Amino acid sequence: MKPWQFETTVTDVRTDARGTWVALESTLFYAEGGGQPPDVGTLDGQPVLDVQRVEEVVWHLVEPGLERGTFVTGIVDEAIRHDHSIQHTAQHVLTALLEDEYGIQTLSFGIGQEESSLEIETETLDWTQIESLERDVQRIIFENRPVSTYELASAEVEVDRLRKPTDRTGMIRIVDIEGLDYNACGGTHVETTGQLGIVHVTSMKKVRGNVRLTYVAGHRALSAIHSSRTALRTIHQTLSTTNETVAARVLEERNLRLERDKEVKALEARVAKAKVAAFLQEDNYVITHIGKTEAETLTTTIVERIAATGRIAVGANHTGQKLWLMHDGTHDIAIGKFLKRTLDDLGIGRGGGSHKQAQARFESVIELERATAEIVKRLQEGMVSC
Structure with missing residues (x-):
């Protein structure tokens, strides 16, 4: 007989929402307790899924099929x-x-x-x-x-x-x-x-x-x-470091990244300002911005700046497959409810929000574009009653 293998008889069977539990005349399986998980292994080739002790009886969770009086061979997984x-x-x-x-x-x-x-x-x-x-x-x-x-x-x-x-x-x-x-x-x-x-x-x-x-x-x-x-x-190979220099090199890279992030944010602010200025040349109640390759942070900045001018801003970001709706609070449109109702009607995306702003995420750019077009259409046609 293999180590941690034993032979015994099923003395009782019960079922609950998790499945079939059997009690044995004797067992080598450890029941969960004291912070230690239960043993795993098999009874007559069936996996033992859990082992619990209830009022001094050790119960083994198995697939249905073992009946009271059945002679079984148990094997405890020795490695575990x-x-x-x-x-x-x-x-x-x-x-x-x-x-x-x-x-x-x-x-x-x-x-x-x-x-x-x-x-x-x-x-x-x-x-x-x-x-x-x-x-x-x-x-x-x-x-x-x-x-x-x-x-x-x-x-x-x-x-x-x-x-x-x-x-x-x-x-x-x-x-x-x-x-x-x-x-x-x-x-x-x-x-x-x-x-x-x-x-x-x-x-x-x-x-x-x-x-x-x-x-x-x-x-x-x-x-x-x-x-x-x-x-x-991997870090050594990528950054050309040694055990002695790796910590300093990683900190250096982190500081460089933080500086680059600051530069990127400054550039994004300038880009957002220029794009918003161009949008404001249009005499539209609803202004839509589509960001096909830009970062999500730039799209949200543009949407926020447009909304601050009193317009209703719609922003779509292809990279993150996300959409934002926003106004400055001077409109009667409950943006969150409007967005959710539109998505429910289309059967795509997940999202919602508050009275002034909302966002949604989609499974694909195609879904994002479809939702954006429908939302802009409804806003322009006044189909926004909530």
């Missing part, structure tokens, strides 16, 4: 189980070090598909502290400390050693990392800290007055390093 065990054990090490070395408590924990996260009880944390934390974690990994899991009767638990108090009774599962952590935990873990490989913090974000750290461990960390190296190598 091992990955979850690595991420969970890494959390124990991070939590213990954060509390022991920095006086910071862990509030919550979760394993995601790509990254895991910790919310920790502190308002501030900087990357110098995170790098120091990572070095501490790596020291624990190099020491290859044993990670033991065992069950004790509640009376036998060394309560004073518990990392976090527990209100569980009866038999309690303990996770013990030698000289570092002693905790009540029902999750899965590796056998030694050396199996974590490397633990890498990927981001830090303030949430609810606390800090959320995301991290990766094991193969996830290796994949993250490979991804970062690929991105860095």
Whole structure:
């Protein structure tokens, strides 16, 4: 029999909105809990889509077909189980070090598909502290400390050693990392800290007055390093930089881009002024501007300037496949309602807005042109009652 393969009998079946759930006489599948996702695998070749524990019964979500009394073979996906065990054990090490070395408590924990996260009880944390934390974690990994899991009767638990108090009774599962952590935990873990490989913090974000750290461990960390190296190598090749000069070069490029953006905006303002001046030579109630190649920002600037003169402005931008309608508030036309009604009549585009201005986006330039023509027609013919 393969590792993580077992044979058992279906003892109960129930259904709900999600599908068919089966309970088994015995199971190796881990049910979701404590921040750790459920195991995945198969029962008689059918994928196990979810595993949940309800009142001490482990239920497995499967495709319909398994009936009570059926003898089945279960296989747990060993690679995913091992990955979850690595991420969970890494959390124990991070939590213990954060509390022991920095006086910071862990509030919550979760394993995601790509990254895991910790919310920790502190308002501030900087990357110098995170790098120091990572070095501490790596020291624990190099020491290859044993990670033991065992069950004790509640009376036998060394309560004073518990990392976090527990209100569980009866038999309690303990996770013990030698000289570092002693905790009540029902999750899965590796056998030694050396199996974590490397633990890498990927981001830090303030949430609810606390800090959320995301991290990766094991193969996830290796994949993250490979991804970062690929991105860095691309920057080196594009900007002719080295590891020592890349940060300064990127900042230089950013500053140059900001300067170019200022120049572009100044030029756009001049272009908009000239185009609006030309439009105002026309004695039209509705003025339409079509921007076939220009940036959206230029189109919106032109539309705003036309509207400010007391006209109704219609602007279409081919690049973004967007349309704007605007007036200065002196007209009775409810632009947002008018635009929405027109789009509904045409059966194209998505948009709306307020009394004075509105915008819409389309799936194609053809739709944009069709909507623009119909809107201008209705405005000119006075078909705007709302």
